[in-house]
Amino acid sequence: MADAEHENTAQLDASLMIEVAAGNQPSLAALYDRYASLMLALGLRIVGDRGAAEDLLHDVFVEVWQKAGDYDRSRGSVRAWLLLRMRSRALDRVRSAHRRRTEQLEEGAADRIEGKPADPSAAAERSLIRRALADLPDEQREVLELAYYEGLTTTEISEQVSVPVGTVKSRMNAARAKLRSVLSEPG
Known part of the structure; x- marks a missing residue:
C-alpha cells in the first residue's frame, strides 16, 4: 500500500x-x-x-x-x-558568507601589515582553536568538518564515512566535549 x-x-x-x-x-x-x-x-x-x-x-x-x-x-x-x-x-x-568573512579577515590582516593595531587575544584564540582541532582524533575531526564546513546531516555523514548514525553522533559529542574542555581551560 x-x-x-x-x-x-x-x-x-x-x-x-x-x-x-x-x-x-x-x-x-x-x-x-x-x-x-x-x-x-x-x-x-x-x-x-x-x-x-x-x-x-x-x-x-x-x-x-x-x-x-x-x-x-x-x-x-x-x-x-x-x-x-x-x-x-x-x-x-553559506559559502558566500564564508568568503565574505574571509575577505574581511584578509582586509584586517592587511590593516595590521600597514601598521594598524591587531587584537592579540583574537589571534591567540584562533591559534588555540586550530591546535585543538588538530589534536582531535581523525574520525572525530572528520565528522565535525563534514557537519560544520560541509553542512551535512548526521545521516549524510553516516553514509559518507560508512558508519552508523549513532557512531557519528558519538564522535561529534566526544569531539565537542574535547573542544569545550580545551577552549575553557584558563590561560
Missing part, C-alpha cells in the same frame, strides 16, 4: 512538473504547497536564519518556474530534485 501511495505521489509530482514547464502557475502553487515547509526546514537547518531560508525558498521556486523543463524523472523524484536545489542554494549562501 505504501508503495502504491509513493508511486501515486511520484506520478502526481511529475505531472505537476510537466504542467509547470508548460507555464501553468496553479501547478507551481501546488508544488509549493506540497514541499515548501520541508524545503524551508532544510534551508533553515543549513543557513541558520529564517529570513535567509525564506529568501532561498523563493529563489528556488523562481528557478523551478524557469527550469521545470530540465527535470528528468529518470534521475529521481521531484521531491529529491527540489530538495537538492534548496540544499545547493543554501550551501552556496
Whole structure:
C-alpha cells in the first residue's frame, strides 16, 4: 500500500512538473504547497536564519518556474530534485558568507601589515582553536568538518564515512566535549 501511495505521489509530482514547464502557475502553487515547509526546514537547518531560508525558498521556486523543463524523472523524484536545489542554494549562501568573512579577515590582516593595531587575544584564540582541532582524533575531526564546513546531516555523514548514525553522533559529542574542555581551560 505504501508503495502504491509513493508511486501515486511520484506520478502526481511529475505531472505537476510537466504542467509547470508548460507555464501553468496553479501547478507551481501546488508544488509549493506540497514541499515548501520541508524545503524551508532544510534551508533553515543549513543557513541558520529564517529570513535567509525564506529568501532561498523563493529563489528556488523562481528557478523551478524557469527550469521545470530540465527535470528528468529518470534521475529521481521531484521531491529529491527540489530538495537538492534548496540544499545547493543554501550551501552556496553559506559559502558566500564564508568568503565574505574571509575577505574581511584578509582586509584586517592587511590593516595590521600597514601598521594598524591587531587584537592579540583574537589571534591567540584562533591559534588555540586550530591546535585543538588538530589534536582531535581523525574520525572525530572528520565528522565535525563534514557537519560544520560541509553542512551535512548526521545521516549524510553516516553514509559518507560508512558508519552508523549513532557512531557519528558519538564522535561529534566526544569531539565537542574535547573542544569545550580545551577552549575553557584558563590561560
